[in-house]
Amino acid sequence: MLKITDLRAQDFDPAAVVPRALMDVSEALDIVQPILNQVKDNGEAALLDLAEKFDGVRPASLRVPAEVIASALKNLDPAIRSALTEAIRRARIVHAAQLPADSTVELAVGAEVVNRWVPVDRVGLYVPGGKAVYPSSVVMNVVPAQAAGVPSLAIASPPQADNDGWPHPTILAAAALLGVDEVYAAGGAQAIAMFAYGAKNAEGETVCAKADLVTGPGNIYVAAAKRALRGVIGIDAEAGPTEIAVLADASANPEFVAADMISQAEHDPMAASVLVTTSMEFAEAVNTAITAQAGNAEHRKRINEALTGEQSGILVVEDLDTAIELVDEYAAEHLQIMTADARTVAERIRNAGAIFVGDYSPVPLGDYSSGSNHVLPTSGTAKFSSGLNVTSFLRSQQLIHYSESALGSIAHNIEALAVNEGLPAHGEAIKLRFEN
Ligand SMILES: NC(=O)c1ccc[n+]([C@@H]2O[C@H](COP(=O)([O-])OP(=O)(O)OC[C@H]3O[C@@H](n4cnc5c(N)ncnc54)[C@H](O)[C@@H]3O)[C@@H](O)[C@H]2O)c1
Numbered sequence: 001m002l003k004i005t006d007l008r009a010q011d012f013d014p015a016a017v018v019p020r021a022l023m024d025v026s027e028a029l030d031i032v033q034p035i036l037n038q039v040k041d042n043g044e045a046a047l048l049d050l051a052e053k054f055d056g057v058r059p060a061s062l063r064v065p066a067e068v069i070a071s072a073l074k075n076l077d078p079a080i081r082s083a084l085t086e087a088i089r090r091a092r093i094v095h096a097a098q099l100p101a102d103s104t105v106e107l108a109v110g111a112e113v114v115n116r117w118v119p120v121d122r123v124g125l126y127v128p129g130g131k132a133v134y135p136s137s138v139v140m141n142v143v144p145a146q147a148a149g150v151p152s153l154a155i156a157s158p159p160q161a162d163n164d165g166w167p168h169p170t171i172l173a174a175a176a177l178l179g180v181d182e183v184y185a186a187g188g189a190q191a192i193a194m195f196a197y198g199a200k201n202a203e204g205e206t207v208c209a210k211a212d213l214v215t216g217p218g219n220i221y222v223a224a225a226k227r228a229l230r231g232v233i234g235i236d237a238e239a240g241p242t243e244i245a246v247l248a249d250a251s252a253n254p255e256f257v258a259a260d261m262i263s264q265a266e267h268d269p270m271a272a273s274v275l276v277t278t279s280m281e282f283a284e285a286v287n288t289a290i291t292a293q294a295g296n297a298e299h300r301k302r303i304n305e306a307l308t309g310e311q312s313g314i315l316v317v318e319d320l321d322t323a324i325e326l327v328d329e330y331a332a333e334h335l336q337i338m339t340a341d342a343r344t345v346a347e348r349i350r351n352a353g354a355i356f357v358g359d360y361s362p363v364p365l366g367d368y369s370s371g372s373n374h375v376l377p378t379s380g381t382a383k384f385s386s387g388l389n390v391t392s393f394l395r396s397q398q399l400i401h402y403s404e405s406a407l408g409s410i411a412h413n414i415e416a417l418a419v420n421e422g423l424p425a426h427g428e429a430i431k432l433r434f435e436n
């Protein structure tokens, strides 16, 4: 049962009423800092020690041998192979369409500025694997990186005690299906540090080369490590514990909404499920359906913890405008619109990682098979971050090429502005080119 807050007929501050987790990423920073230092100082040895400590198994090596990856692909269940293949196909089409075009602008004769998009050289892709297994996150990381043209891709995923300390076999098989052969048995904050600093063995040989960018989802420790190491390495968004917000009116189906909220709660006791609705009767019907459905769920303990935590809840408001204001303040990782004329309502939303429209576009569709990306910003960071996409792996560079006469025609402007800023040497650098 989620807590219902009745906000009808009262004034409130949206920021003060939207549910938020008690422990946010900033509080996990103190927990992960010693882990990051350990990896920075001791490379592979630290990573193997941390695997033993946090994952309960010490892999035989940090890098997964090629034959282990090949055997995972060979033994992959055909139904899973076919589902992954279709997910990859759809994701490739959607992500290829995101590729931005270079542009060349000629502002005057001989005055050219090129805007070009250049992929990063090497990326580390994090695939979670603590409480659940995420081969779908292999697809979501690798497909946009490949579409962007990144030449060097490496994956890290937690070692699994029941797979001889290697990452889960379906994760290895998904990597093989996508043509990625560089996979490391490393999880959590330590895996992010491995990509940020690189890792050497006791002999001083490089086991994992430093990456330029790390992307991918994970729990609060993974999100905290990304925040702490930003600057040492590029990061995508803080894609931490899963969130779903549902904006629904009385026309929605409470059984559907309950199932969708439970689906995301099963990720993590820290996951958040939030319903904003204009109907108290509907709010109560969803709560009744959640009680009935969650009682039979495999992960009911985790689900119950997530749904009864401070981060989850149901808000009942007076009208649709107020509901939209609240979901915009919440800025959910996933927002489902389940109202009359859902498509029009979706157009009015400003802040969300991804927006799922209507009864037949639930979040689990996007988690696996819609073609969209499931690595999305959490904890309100959708106000300023995007979900993983092709541009996450690209840098926009400008190439400036002016001829002598093109520079000469605006030299006086540069000199005037340089003097005005109190930086006359800037102006002199232009002027001396045109003397004598
Ligand atoms: N936002 C997104 O795009 C998105 C997508 C998919 C999954 N997720 C989220 O990813 C997360 C996956 O979490 P998970 O735990 O299953 O796997 P995970 O791989 O993210 O985390 C497992 C690792 O956490 C570390 N860890 C565990 N307890 C720790 C502790 N007390 N201190 C320090 N480190 C610790 C361990 O090193 C372990 O290997 C979930 O929260 C899920 O909701 C988010």
Ligand SMILES: N[C@H](CO)Cc1c[nH]c[nH+]1
Residues within 6 Å of the ligand: 134, 136, 137, 241, 242, 243, 264, 333, 367, 374, 375, 376
């Ligand atoms: N809902 C997750 C994103 O927060 C993605 C996922 C993967 N597998 C199942 N779900």
Ligand SMILES: [Zn+2]
Residues within 6 Å of the ligand: 242, 263, 264, 267, 364, 367
């Ligand atoms: Zn999910």
